Amino acid sequence: xxxxxxxxxxPTPADAPATPGIALTTQLAGQSxxxxxxxxxLLVSLHRxxxxxxxxxxxxxQARQAFFDGGGLPDFRTDTAAIRADxxxxxxxxxxxxxxxxEITGPTDPKMVINALNSGAKVFMADFEDSTxxxxxxxxxxxxxxxxxxxxxxxxxxxxxxxYALRPLNEQAxxxxxxxxxxxxxxxxxxxxxxxAGGLFDAAVFAYHNARTLMCRQRGxxxxxxxxxxxxxxxxxxxxxxxxxxxxxxxHGQIKVTVLIETLPAVFEMDEILHALRDRIVGxxxxxxxxxxxxxxxxxxxxxxxxxERGQVTMTQPFLKAYSELLIQTCHRRGAHAMGGMAAxxxxxxxxAANEQAMARVRADKLREVSAGHDGTWVAHPALIPVAxxxxxxxxxxxxQHQVLRRDVQVDxxxxxxTPTGTITRAGFEGNVDVxxxxxxxxxxxNGCVPIHHLMEDAATAxxxxxxxxxxxxxxxxxxxxxxxxxxxLLDAALAQLPARLGxxxxxxxxxxxxxxxxxxxxxxxxxxxxxxxxxxxxxxxD
Numbered sequence: 217x218x219x220x221x222x223x224x225x226x227p228t229p230a231d232a233p234a235t236p237g238i239a240l241t242t243q244l245a246g247q248s249x250x251x252x253x254x255x256x257x258l259l260v261s262l263h264r265x266x267x268x269x270x271x272x273x274x275x276x277x278q279a280r281q282a283f284f285d286g287g288g289l290p291d292f293r294t295d296t297a298a299i300r301a302d303x304x305x306x307x308x309x310x311x312x313x314x315x316x317x318x319e320i321t322g323p324t325d326p327k328m329v330i331n332a333l334n335s336g337a338k339v340f341m342a343d344f345e346d347s348t349x350x351x352x353x354x355x356x357x358x359x360x361x362x363x364x365x366x367x368x369x370x371x372x373x374x375x376x377x378x379x380y381a382l383r384p385l386n387e388q389a390x391x392x393x394x395x396x397x398x399x400x401x402x403x404x405x406x407x408x409x410x411x412x413a414g415g416l417f418d419a420a421v422f423a424y425h426n427a428r429t430l431m432c433r434q435r436g437x438x439x440x441x442x443x444x445x446x447x448x449x450x451x452x453x454x455x456x457x458x459x460x461x462x463x464x465x466x467x468h469g470q471i472k473v474t475v476l477i478e479t480l481p482a483v484f485e486m487d488e489i490l491h492a493l494r495d496r497i498v499g500x501x502x503x504x505x506x507x508x509x510x511x512x513x514x515x516x517x518x519x520x521x522x523x524x525e526r527g528q529v530t531m532t533q534p535f536l537k538a539y540s541e542l543l544i545q546t547c548h549r550r551g552a553h554a555m556g557g558m559a560a561x562x563x564x565x566x567x568x569a570a571n572e573q574a575m576a577r578v579r580a581d582k583l584r585e586v587s588a589g590h591d592g593t594w595v596a597h598p599a600l601i602p603v604a605x606x607x608x609x610x611x612x613x614x615x616x617q618h619q620v621l622r623r624d625v626q627v628d629x630x631x632x633x634x635t636p637t638g639t640i641t642r643a644g645f646e647g648n649v650d651v652x653x654x655x656x657x658x659x660x661x662x663n664g665c666v667p668i669h670h671l672m673e674d675a676a677t678a679x680x681x682x683x684x685x686x687x688x689x690x691x692x693x694x695x696x697x698x699x700x701x702x703x704x705x706l707l708d709a710a711l712a713q714l715p716a717r718l719g720x721x722x723x724x725x726x727x728x729x730x731x732x733x734x735x736x737x738x739x740x741x742x743x744x745x746x747x748x749x750x751x752x753x754x755x756x757x758x759d
Contacts, residue, residue, distance in 0.1 A: 235260060239406045242352050242759070250356055250363075255424050258463050262416050263407040266456050270398055270413055273449050277399075280445070280481065285517045291629045292484050296447065300487045305551035307469060309498045312390050312435050313339075315615035316499075316553060316592035317608040318601050320389065323347040323665050324358030326372040329365050330380040333388040335598045336605075340389040344418040345396045345442050346506070346675040349664040350751075351758045352404045359421050365391065366426040390435065392474065395419040397443030398452070399749060415442075416456060423460050423471065431470060439473045443506070445481040447488035454493050469495045474555065478503025478676070479510040483539050483632055486546045499553030499591070502540050504531060505560075505676035511535070512683040515633075516746045519691045524638025526648065526680050531557065531584065533636040538627045544589040545622040553616060556585035556593035560671045563599045574670065575603055582607040589620035596672035639697040640688065648681035649710040649737070650717065655681075656750065657726030657733035660757055666725050679750055682737065686746045704742065711738055732757070 235256035240247070284290070292300070319339035322328045332340040342362060348354055364370030365382065372380040382388065395418030396402075401411035423437045430436045441453055457471045475489055477500050482489065490497055508529055515521035523529055531540060540556070547554035559578045564571040578595075582604045585593050591612075595604050651668055655678040658666040666673050685707065688694045694702040711734050721727035736754065740747050747753060 237408050241404050241406065244353060244356060246360070247356060250359055250425075251421070255421055258420050258424055258460070259405065259412060259417065260407050261463060262420055262456060262459055263410070263412050265459050266413065266416060266452060267407075267410060269452050269455070273398060273446070273452060276448070277445055281514070284514050287518070289629070289633060290481050290484050290514065293488070296485070296488050299491050304491065304494070306490055306494045306497050309551075309553070310434065310472060313438065313472065313498050313553075316390075316555065317612060317615075318605045319392075319555070319592060319594050320598065320601060321347065321394075321558070321594055321596060324354075324361055326357075326361040326364070326370060327374065327380055329361045330370060330372055330382055331598065333365060333391065334383045335389060335601055337389045337595070337598075337601050338592070339392055341392045341394055341440050341594075343394045343665075343674075344414075345394050345400075347665040349659045349662050349758060350396070350400070350402075350414065350755065351662050353759075354662060354664075355402075355417070359418075359425070362391070362393065362422060363425045366429050385433070390438070392436070392438040392440050393418065393422050394440040394442055395422075398449060399443065400751065400755075403755070419456070420460055423464060423466075427464055427466055427470070431466065437471050439471065440501070441473050441475045442503070443479060444475055444477075444489060445479045447485050447492045450475065450489040450492040454496070457496065472496050472498050474499045474501055474553070476501045476503035476506070477539075477543055478506030480507065480514045480633070481510075483507075483542065484629075486543060487550070490546070490550050490552060494550075497552060499555055500543055500547050501555035501594075502543055502557040502590075503676070504536065504557035505674075505680060507536075507539065509676060509679040509683055511633075512680070512687055513746060513748070516683070516687055516690075519693070521633070521635050522687055522691055522694065523684065524636060525640050525644030526677075526684065527644060528638035529636060531581065535632060535634045535636060538631040538634075540585075540590075541588060541622060541625045542627040542632070544620070545625045545627075547591075548589065548618050548621050551618065553591040553618075554589060556582070556590040558594040558596060559600055559604065560596050560673070560677065561600065562597045562667055562670055562672050564670050570670075575600075578603050579607060583611070586611040586617075589617055589622050591616040591618070640694065640702065641697050642700070645685075645688070645696060645702065645706065646710050646713075646717075648685050649707070649714060652678050652681040652685070652737050652750075653711075653714060653730065653733045654718075654724070654726070656736060656754060657724075657729040659726070659751075659754060660729045660732060661726035662758070663725050675751055682740065682750050683746060685737075685741050686743075689741060690744075690746075707738070707741055 237260045238256050316338050318337045320332050320335050320337040321341040324342045396414035400414040402414040402417045403411050405412040427437050544554040561574045586608050654668050655666050655673050688702045
């Protein structure tokens, strides 16, 4: 069964039964089958149980950022010292999630879902967050594709006639879904006059349609939870997922989660996050790109915390090495997986020498991870799966390496926030402009995962580019390595020259929205305050 193509808006039938309290602002063909009354009732109940606390957590984020903007520094909490000191472990990990040595990530369109599940990876993370532009049609089509995948009858026919179908279940990757973060609304669903949290929509719709089938196969639902900043935000997910289990008649703890540690505040609360979700959490992940973005955002007003250009901020930098090793130590002490980060490289088929250099960087990165004690890693392209798996197979003979306790790791607050040294080159500055504009144009056009300069870029990497530009411009006194001042004139010149540098746009994703993306980046870069997320103002521009 092919996923429904949600494309044509349809009026709501006059005799359609209404669910009190909820309004869907857009109707697309096939929508009513995906969002029947049972789903709508679940969303209403879930929203009412969670939304007041979600708003309090978002306000707490703003207060915490104001503290950082005033010169404050993140640190380990004194009020939760007992949680960190006590001996406890998370619930046992299901058999299906014991071996996660290579995971592939990507958007939820049918072709990607089929290829990823067939890829040979241990896990496929179907991403409604950083890899999906949340146009309503994309969200519905993604949910429909995942329903077909869980049933086992998802197919896809490409425009050239090529057919795609799933392999048998025992040859497929385990499916984990990443819903959107707490900060993102779903504007197409309003409950009691308020927008529903996007992540609640993603998680609840998936669970409603697939939980029973997955449970019968000793599987999920399994989720990757993004962008958490505190144990209270983790506890809010516990409330939400327990509520879903109760409404759907699932056993407590049936839904399992992995949490991405991709914000700087969260690295100081890893024990606490594991504890808040201890009945269902199976691991933490080093979400390295968002973590770098969060470091920039947290210290946006700190002139002594300005990062060099993105290419110089690698996992060998002391603050990132400390972050990954502390994550390994914390997870293994608690019986949880410590997942490594993303290899964003994609094959360079026309240049064997350049391709070998890229693959060598991947091998070195994965060797670093498995040697440090990580239990698995991420890749963005199927061609990288055998590269990463060969490294992990050679150095991790068991399904994981929880026995690597890393008692040698002694990480304090200063190690986690140490500023790396480096430079800002003209190529690095212009590269940030290029990546941000090209990704944003594609995102506005409905594509959330874009190959740019032989890297698979998503919202996280675009956010690094965008936030770096803002910080370089607004901290004052920043210069390129050739002495050129980093100011608005330099930005304007780079933006003005970009269309010529892009050349022929015929094959460029989002080509028709390049000028809009340039204007939006110029506006965001000039604002006195760093906008929290690029996707917030951009979301107003998509349907």
